[in-house]
Amino acid sequence: MDPLTLPSTTKINRLLPYWAVLQTDFRQTLRSWVYRLWVLLMVVAAGGYLLYEFGARNESGIFRNGSVQLKDVFRSVALGSLALVAVLAVGSISSERTTVADAVLSRGISRYQYFLAKWHSRTTSIVCTFCLFAGIVVTVQMLLFGRTHDESDVTVRGAVIATLAIGAGLAVLVSLGVSLGALTNGTVMGITAFWLLLYGGMLVLSLLPEPYPSPGRVLERLQIILRDRYDDGLVWRYLAGAAGLSFAAATVGAVGFNRKDV
Amino acid sequence: MAEPAGTDLVVETSHLTKIYQNRQIALNDCTLTIEPGAVLGLLGPNGAGKTTFLRLVLGLHRATAGWAKVFGRNMSPNAADLRRRIGYIPTNPQFPKGMTPITYLDYIGRLFGLPINTRKPRLAALIRAVDLLPHSGEPIAHFTPGMTARLAVATSLLNEPDLLIWDEPTHGLDIEARRSMLELIKSLAAEKTLILSSHNLSDVDEVCNNAAVLNKGQLIFYGSLQDLKGRIRKNHYELDLEGDQKSITKTVQLLRGLKEVAAAVLRHRRLDLKLTDEVPNSAVLAIVLQTLADNKVSLLSVRTVGMQTEQAYLDMVEKEEQRGFTRLYSQAEAA
Numbered sequence: 344m345d346p347l348t349l350p351s352t353t354k355i356n357r358l359l360p361y362w363a364v365l366q367t368d369f370r371q372t373l374r375s376w377v378y379r380l381w382v383l384l385m386v387v388a389a390g391g392y393l394l395y396e397f398g399a400r401n402e403s404g405i406f407r408n409g410s411v412q413l414k415d416v417f418r419s420v421a422l423g424s425l426a427l428v429a430v431l432a433v434g435s436i437s438s439e440r441t442t443v444a445d446a447v448l449s450r451g452i453s454r455y456q457y458f459l460a461k462w463h464s465r466t467t468s469i470v471c472t473f474c475l476f477a478g479i480v481v482t483v484q485m486l487l488f489g490r491t492h493d494e495s496d497v498t499v500r501g502a503v504i505a506t507l508a509i510g511a512g513l514a515v516l517v518s519l520g521v522s523l524g525a526l527t528n529g530t531v532m533g534i535t536a537f538w539l540l541l542y543g544g545m546l547v548l549s550l551l552p553e554p555y556p557s558p559g560r561v562l563e564r565l566q567i568i569l570r571d572r573y574d575d576g577l578v579w580r581y582l583a584g585a586a587g588l589s590f591a592a593a594t595v596g597a598v599g600f601n602r603k604d605v
Numbered sequence: 606m607a608e609p610a611g612t613d614l615v616v617e618t619s620h621l622t623k624i625y626q627n628r629q630i631a632l633n634d635c636t637l638t639i640e641p642g643a644v645l646g647l648l649g650p651n652g653a654g655k656t657t658f659l660r661l662v663l664g665l666h667r668a669t670a671g672w673a674k675v676f677g678r679n680m681s682p683n684a685a686d687l688r689r690r691i692g693y694i695p696t697n698p699q700f701p702k703g704m705t706p707i708t709y710l711d712y713i714g715r716l717f718g719l720p721i722n723t724r725k726p727r728l729a730a731l732i733r734a735v736d737l738l739p740h741s742g743e744p745i746a747h748f749t750p751g752m753t754a755r756l757a758v759a760t761s762l763l764n765e766p767d768l769l770i771w772d773e774p775t776h777g778l779d780i781e782a783r784r785s786m787l788e789l790i791k792s793l794a795a796e797k798t799l800i801l802s803s804h805n806l807s808d809v810d811e812v813c814n815n816a817a818v819l820n821k822g823q824l825i826f827y828g829s830l831q832d833l834k835g836r837i838r839k840n841h842y843e844l845d846l847e848g849d850q851k852s853i854t855k856t857v858q859l860l861r862g863l864k865e866v867a868a869a870v871l872r873h874r875r876l877d878l879k880l881t882d883e884v885p886n887s888a889v890l891a892i893v894l895q896t897l898a899d900n901k902v903s904l905l906s907v908r909t910v911g912m913q914t915e916q917a918y919l920d921m922v923e924k925e926e927q928r929g930f931t932r933l934y935s936q937a938e939a940a
Contacts, residue, residue, distance in 0.1 A: 363715035
């Protein structure tokens with residue numbers, strides 16, 4: 344090995360470390376078996392359900408409204424995804440601790456940049472994947488069942504708002520998971536804390552009086568949202584609340600991670 | 606207390622202490638300074654606090670008490686600017702899955718904020734320099750420890766650092782790779798400041814000009830390698846004897862009776878002899894040889910015990926252990 348003498352005094356791009364971690368994490372998330380399993384399960388669940396409904400309608404003439412079908416699909420996918428989304432979110436930082444985190448954080452990147460890159464990468468990959476999936480499911484459902492007015496009671500606007508509502512819920516979960524992964528000393532501990540907080544949070548939100556939207560109520564009202572017959576103010580309050588919760592969770596995570604050893 | 610100006614120092618620590626979760630004292634009151642151009646060998650047994658010290662200097666850990674300054678500025682987890690001037694190799698370098706040397710070095714280059722026109726030529730030159738050109742497109746996961754070590758070296762030099770912190774750089778390397786690594790360190794020492802943590806004392810002896818010895822989190826020595834060697838416990842010899850076992854035993858008993866002999870331990874036919882400092886060792890050795898001759902015991906070989914640095918290090922650790930509670934009342938020799 345020869346030591347190198349290379350020209351020094353190079354210009355530094357201070358945003359580059361953030362982009363490097365964001366891109367690398369995004370790529371690694373898409374390659375991870377947890378992510379692929381999650382996508383596979385969503386596709387199999389939605390595909391199986393829609394094929395069943397399609398078969399039932401064609402063979403027996405039994406049909407249900409599009410909004411009911413999509414509500415069932417979205418609801419089951421959202422609830423069924425929780426475990427894998429938790430692993431994806433919590434593991435983003437905690438799984439790298441004591442391994443590759445050393446190699447990254449000992450370079451020219453601050454803790455805040457690292458956390459933000461991880462948070463943005465996981466939120467984007469999970470929420471965008473769900474939105475893409477939801478878009479495909481709505482399209483397929485409309486193509487398969489969109490012949491009569493009763494079956495096609497779903498509007499595009501309603502489908503978009505419903506997708507956004509579930510996506511916002513997922514964003515909160517991912518933010519919470521990434522923050523817990525940054526604050527705890529291991530993935531298992533992080534996931535445990537995640538479930539405890541999730542159940543506790545859901546319980547607290549369900550106790551709120553009626554005007555306040557909770558994830559449970561939103562899932563129950565998906566059918567109305569899909570029909571585009573929802574209260575605008577309520578949905579926007581829910582979306583704003585979700586954004587606020589995500590931001591709050593990430594702030595706590597970033598500040599806590601900055602104070603922790605890696 | 607006013608902090609001393611440390612602008613000319615590469616690393617400066619003051620009362621640096623790390624206690625993990627109020628359960629384990631990993632580093633205790635470590636104060637030292639490292640000047641530009643120094644090649645510091647960080648020595649100590651397992652669990653001595655070497656890696657903790659390095660991680661504190663890098664800002665990967667937060668100090669429980671005290672502070673660490675690098676290039677005159679306080680090191681913290683967000684001091685990315687300072688870390689841009691440091692090249693670090695951890696003990697067992699880990700690499701993200703699915704990357705090749707080119708993609709990995711490109712990733713690290715981006716982590717340092719290096720623009721593409723600087724990053725790409727530099728990583729290509731480094732891959733060539735560490736002899737990884739034929740493997741530059743292969744997944745790192747398939748690399749041998751030697752290749753991994755060479756990639757880690759390239760990684761640590763990518764940002765042209767002023768300070769290199771290498772944690773056990775020769776760990777797990779074969780003889781050839783180790784020799785190559787030591788030669789590289791010698792070359793780099795001409796223009797950079799290095800901190801090397803190592804278990805291998807002969808490596809430190811060969812490449813370092815300064816040494817710091819940690820034991821159970823305490824800095825028990827810090828100074829030049831010559832100072833460390835100067836503390837070697839003298840008058841400790843091993844003699845391989847030949848002759849009648851009865852005569853050898855009798856000779857050893859006679860030697861034990863000499864007031865100039867501090868200890869004489871016979872293991873099979875090897876005599877471990879420790880002399881006092883009161884009389885010149887040549888005079889005592891003459892008496893020893895005469896006693897051997899008088900009892901018809903032949904001397905096969907005689908040698909001083911241990912390698913110099915190794916012996917000095919072991920003596921220091923042993924002495925520190927023996928100090929017991931007295932260490933409460935006297936400053937550590939290093940401080």
